[in-house]
Amino acid sequence: MRYNDSIDVLKGIGEKTKKAFQRIGIETIQDLLEHYPRGYEEFGMPVCISQITEGDTVTIEASLVKSPSSKKVRNLQILNAEVRDHTGTLSVTWFNMPYLMNKLRMGSRYLFRGKVKVKYGRLVMEQPKIYFNKDEYYRLLKVLQPIYPLTEGITNNLIIKAVRQIHNELQFAKDYIPKKIAREYSLMDRTKALKEIHFPKDRASMIKARERLVFDEFFLYSLALRRLKSSKDFSKTEYPMRIKPECDDLIKNLPYSLTSAQLSAWEDVKKDLTSDRIMNRLIQGDVGSGKTILAVLALLMAAKNGYQACLMVPTEVLAKQHYKSLCGLLTNYGVSICLLTGSMTAKEKRDAYDLIKNHMVDVVVGTHALIQEKVVYDNLALVITDEQHRFGVRQREELMTKGGKPHVLVMSATPIPRTLALILYGDLDISVIDELPAQRLPIKNCVVGTDYRPAAYRFIEKQVAMGRQAYVICPMVEENELIEAENVIDYTQQLKEALPAHIKVEYLHGKMKAKEKNDIMERFAQGDIQVLVSTTVVEVGVNVPNATVMMVENAERFGLAQLHQLRGRVGRGEHQSYCIFVCGTQSREAKERLEILNKSNDGFYIAEEDLKLRGPGDLFGIRQSGDLEFKLGNIYTDAAILKIAAEAARKITDEEAQEIFEENPFLEDKILYQRSSTL
Structure with missing residues (x-):
């Protein structure tokens, strides 16, 4: 198996699956190896049902109280059951999995893992994974399970199997970094780093692997940018101008x-x-x-x-x-x-x-x-x-x-x-x-908990009654059982029910077709839509001076600099504007970070504070979009690595840089052509 082989050399990847992978830019073995996890799931010990609270993703060990019942709602086959341990009972629900009727036995104990919600006043675990064999589950304890960015036709399990197959058959990964640089900066071997980023043996190994791969991205970018600068013609301009x-x-x-x-x-x-x-x-x-x-x-x-x-x-x-x-x-x-x-x-x-x-x-x-x-x-x-x-x-x-x-x-x-x-x-x-025009009214900020939502909705309603508009930002497009965060689609429905019927509420996200996005943005800009529920696609791209409220759900999941960018969507007109940061966690650290935004509207100060506060790679937050979007690196959270990698790139001679790019003819274009995929 070679680095540039097509992914269809892998078992289980046929023509249909190959096309699905191509939709997310994966065509070769190298592309798949560099399709890094967006996070990891870490399994813990089973907990008692009495310890569970809404929103938890947990594992319980319990037995069926009564046989599962099945019903069909439109095209959805819903399976309901009730399980019990020594501390209490819990409802469980599966969708379109009717075969479980014959697999689950009354009185037998199983391990169920899933997210818990409250429905009709009761705790319900939806779509839990069942472990019929305890040993199978206990082998996964404390093991970091990779969670990948997906598309229709591609499952997380499919990627795991494909990447494992590559690791088993590909002995050496291509290394772009000169050995002297790898030694000087004590970098993990690239082949090992690619294994550890996908299937880390522990958290420390994963962090070291990530540091190595982020270093590679920043190092090669610095080299490519240097070559670009040296290739530019700084001769006399062909377009001389005079002051007019x-x-x-x-x-x-x-x-x-x-x-x-x-x-x-x-x-x-x-x-x-x-x-x-x-x-x-x-x-x-x-x-x-x-x-x-x-x-x-x-x-x-x-x-x-x-x-x-x-x-x-x-x-x-x-x-x-x-x-x-x-x-x-x-x-x-x-x-x-x-x-x-x-x-x-x-x-x-x-x-x-x-x-x-x-x-x-x-x-x-x-x-x-x-x-x-x-x-x-x-x-x-x-x-x-x-x-x-x-x-x-x-x-x-x-x-x-x-x-x-x-x-x-x-x-x-x-x-x-x-x-x-x-x-x-x-x-x-x-x-x-580094200064704002004098006529700009400073935005009024507040950091609140989720219990403030009803008051926030009333405030938005009042602003709309005054002829203004509002944004509501959610970190996700759709619900994801592995991430605790508000999503645009469900939230829009929730907001439509909470606000009066005459207020037009619509949603916007990056997965929509360009024509749909443009239509929504134009209608919002023209005032036909009063409240826009969106992902961060509105971070740039539309100027609506009439919008006076920016409400950000799960604000703790974004970088401060990005939150500041989002806040910049309001405060563009003559009216007083407001920003409401809703913190979805009780974490003291998260609240301290958001307080920086609460106290300051100075973006440069906020960016510097963001660098100080965020650790060496906020691996489990929602990815910060914009700026130069690398596959793995983040210019804010990985600022220290960026500086070291740029320093290392300066130590490489022009001849050595030339050799790296000659051996990898498409590498330079690949590095410099990257752009944000969030629009």
């Missing part, structure tokens, strides 16, 4: 004054555009700090110098919002603008292509459609990407090649500490906007 009075006029006529941080960043951009060198600059600013107006000024300057410029954003809704805003700000200065998105009709796209090719428009705003092959620009002098962390390095590069050697301005709303930003965006100069 229209820019000063636009600043003077704005209904607000630019902050000193905005003015400082604008000076950086002006110097770059009027120098004889190509601009490669990142504007890093907190949520609501006013980065967009700097993009507008740069677009105006390029257009008035006779060039074309484009602005690429991550969602169609945001593209349309920017298009409308740019038309309002720039058409008075004789700047023509067009929109280009993937959902436009073929005729609309052809018309846009003609306008762009013939320079009948100065500014083009759109989504990934801007980098399609059919788009031909004329004198494209400036490329701007908004919400930089939603685009990979390679996507940014593709847009740059559309104009030969244009100036590049990228913007990020994620307050990454400067030490990390210098590593992650090593090919860019950085300007930081």
Whole structure:
């Protein structure tokens, strides 16, 4: 078995299963080995029924009190039974498992493992796994069981069997790290790390394995970024510019004054555009700090110098919002603008292509459609990407090649500490906007327990009555028996029942089709939907100044920096805004973390505190989306490894780096093309 063999060489993987794996980007043995667990389940000793509380996932040892009964509800076969131990009784329910009727015996004792809920005032364990053999269960005690990201047609058990088969037949895993680096930093052997990350013998081994694999990701990224920077042509720009009075006029006529941080960043951009060198600059600013107006000024300057410029954003809704805003700000200065998105009709796209090719428009705003092959620009002098962390390095590069050697301005709303930003965006100069406009009302925050929900719902109802809108964020799309967290689909129904019928409540999540997501986002932006229940897909991509409430369920499951990003969805208009962080645990540490958000609206301070508080890899939280999303590494929780890996990469010569990428011809593109999968 070889690293680049197709996964269908494995037993049990036929054509249908192979296609299911391809949907989540798994085509080769290497892809499957690098499909890491998203968490682990650790089995404990059985507990007494009297000790169980709602929400627990536990194992009990009990016997059937009476024979199971079966009933059919629509297409669902429901099996109900009652079990008892020496401390009490418990109802158990299975769905679409009728064969258990013949396997379960009255009076026999079994081990049942599952999640406990309260239904009709009684504790119920739903869909428990049954262990008919005690020895089978006790062998699993204290063993970390991998839990994988799945898709339709792929089960957790299927992945476990496939990965075990690989480990049995593949003796050595490909190692990209030079031996001298592995020795100097005392790294676990990569082959061993790949075994321990999937099937760790204990928690300590799993953490060491993870550290090694995260190091690999950050090390190779640093090397690839260094090569990219060294390959760039820093010769004279092909698009020299002069300062234009229209820019000063636009600043003077704005209904607000630019902050000193905005003015400082604008000076950086002006110097770059009027120098004889190509601009490669990142504007890093907190949520609501006013980065967009700097993009507008740069677009105006390029257009008035006779060039074309484009602005690429991550969602169609945001593209349309920017298009409308740019038309309002720039058409008075004789700047023509067009929109280009993937959902436009073929005729609309052809018309846009003609306008762009013939320079009948100065500014083009759109989504990934801007980098399609059919788009031909004329004198494209400036490329701007908004919400930089939603685009990979390679996507940014593709847009740059559309104009030969244009100036590049990228913007990020994620307050990454400067030490990390210098590593992650090593090919860019950085300007930081670290103050908010004076007219922004500070968001009022509160951290509450789940018992506060009724009061929160009443507050949302009052805000809607005043003509406002609200977001409710849940960490999951659907219910998962292994994770205690609110999910979007069930929560939406719960909220519809809790709020008056005239309040329109809808949900949004990343698994929906692009057209569905755009429709929901647009209806929310237009005010047709009053309450939007969503996963973190709303972290970027829509600007709704009328939204004044952000309620985050299971807030303890997110990084502070991401919670701050979510909070930035409100506080964008003239009305007072509020953020309610609902903590679903009694953990003192979780509450202390959330208190940082309660006391501060400063994203850079929060990001630094996040680094201090989160341990070496928060393995069991919901993955933090955005930024540069690596397979395993997280730039916040693994900041220490990121710094060490970047330091190690600096010790490698250009020749050694060249050798690594020549031996693995697709590795560099694979590293630099990664982007967030949460949209």
